[in-house]
Amino acid sequence: DAGVIQSPRHEVTEMGQEVTLRCKPISGHNSLFWYRQTMMRGLELLIYFNNNVPIDDSGMPEDRFSAKMPNASFSTLKIQPSEPRDSAVYFCASSGFRRGLASNLEQFFGPGTRLTVL
Amino acid sequence: GNSVTQMEGPVTLSEEAFLTINCTYTATGYPSLFWYVQYPGEGLQLLLKATKADDKGSNKGFEATYRKETTSFHLEKGSVQVSDSAVYFCALTPPAGNKLTFGGGTRVLVKP
Numbered sequence: 001d002a003g004v005i006q007s008p009r010h011e012v013t014e015m016g017q018e019v020t021l022r023c024k025p026i027s028g029h030n031s032l033f034w035y036r037q038t039m040m041r042g043l044e045l046l047i048y049f050n051n052n053v054p055i056d057d058s059g060m061p062e063d064r065f066s067a068k069m070p071n072a073s074f075s076t077l078k079i080q081p082s083e084p085r086d087s088a089v090y091f092c093a094s095s096g097f098r099r100g101l102a103s104n105l106e107q108f109f110g111p112g113t114r115l116t117v118l
Numbered sequence: 119g120n121s122v123t124q125m126e127g128p129v130t131l132s133e134e135a136f137l138t139i140n141c142t143y144t145a146t147g148y149p150s151l152f153w154y155v156q157y158p159g160e161g162l163q164l165l166l167k168a169t170k171a172d173d174k175g176s177n178k179g180f181e182a183t184y185r186k187e188t189t190s191f192h193l194e195k196g197s198v199q200v201s202d203s204a205v206y207f208c209a210l211t212p213p214a215g216n217k218l219t220f221g222g223g224t225r226v227l228v229k230p
Contacts, residue, residue, distance in 0.1 A: 004161075031216055043162075043207065043220045056217060091161055095216060106152075107218060109161030 002026075004110035006092050012116045018080040021113045024073055025094030033107060034067055034077050035091040043091075049075065082117045089114050120145045124208045124221035131198055131228050139193040139224045141182075141208035149210040151175075151184055151191040152218070156205045165193075165206070198228045 005024040013019055025032050033048040047057040052069045060067070064083070069075040079086055093107040124141040131137060143149065150169045154162040166175030171186035182193045191208060208221040 033218075042222045045217065048217060050216075093162075105216060106164045106167070107162075107216075109163070111161050 004092055004094055004108050006090075006110035006113050008113060009111065010114050010116075012118065013082055014118050015083055016081045017117075018078065019082045019086075019115060019117075021077040021079075021090050021092075021115070023075045023077070023092030023110060025075070025092070026108055027073070029094035029096050029108075030072065031095045031105075031107075032069060032075050033093040033095075034075070035093065035109075036088045037091060037112070038088045046077070079115075082115075084117045087115055087117050120149065120210060120212060120219045122208050122210055122219055122221035124206075124224055126222070127205075127225035129224060129226045131226070133200055133228055133230055134197045135228075137193070137195045137198045137202070137226065139206055139208075139226070141191045141193065141221060143189050143191065143208075143210050145189075145210055145212060145219075147213045148186070149212050151182070152209045152211075153180070153182055153191070153193050154207040154209060154220075156207065156223070158204070162207060198226075200228045200230055202226060203228045 007022045030051050034046040037043045046059045047067045049069045067077045089112045091109050091112045093109045095105045095107045121144045152167045153165040155165045156162045166177040168175040168184035171184055174183045180195045182191050205223045205225045207223045209218045211218055
């Protein structure tokens, strides 16, 4: 099992540029989560999807951030335009989910994308 | 809303010492409780979990007991190794939901 795959692993860009982060969840999982981790704010949930539908995007910091999940095996997180304060490690995670059952399903995290905006 | 509070680090220990990381939570009903571990340069991995009161989760020598009366889920290990150096996150999900709420993380450094 390949686990959650994220690309790129490292991204260095200049302020104002568009950045696209990619995630392939574990096959068969139907929930996908995007997190951001910084020293100052810790681990923050940005958005999550169930069955490719965005359920909660209240953590998305502003309109510069957008996320899509066109199918069950792929998601993107886009930042446009990027700013230096967006520098962070971005994690994608996936899990199984079935409505009505106790929420004890493990989230599996990818290795993260380290983004640096100069 | 839901929240998780865990002790701030860093916690510095010698090898074979006893480790405790305190975690308390605020949530309605009976959430599921988790400890995740993050090794340097990696993503988070589930360490252990408990889904109902008085459950004990255990893995790799670590243990935590779901205490509803004190709304706590403290992590313990009797004899730490250098390889246990990592950041540990306490987290919860609400009943019938799958959104994790994390604590701030506790960095643990084990010295030889």
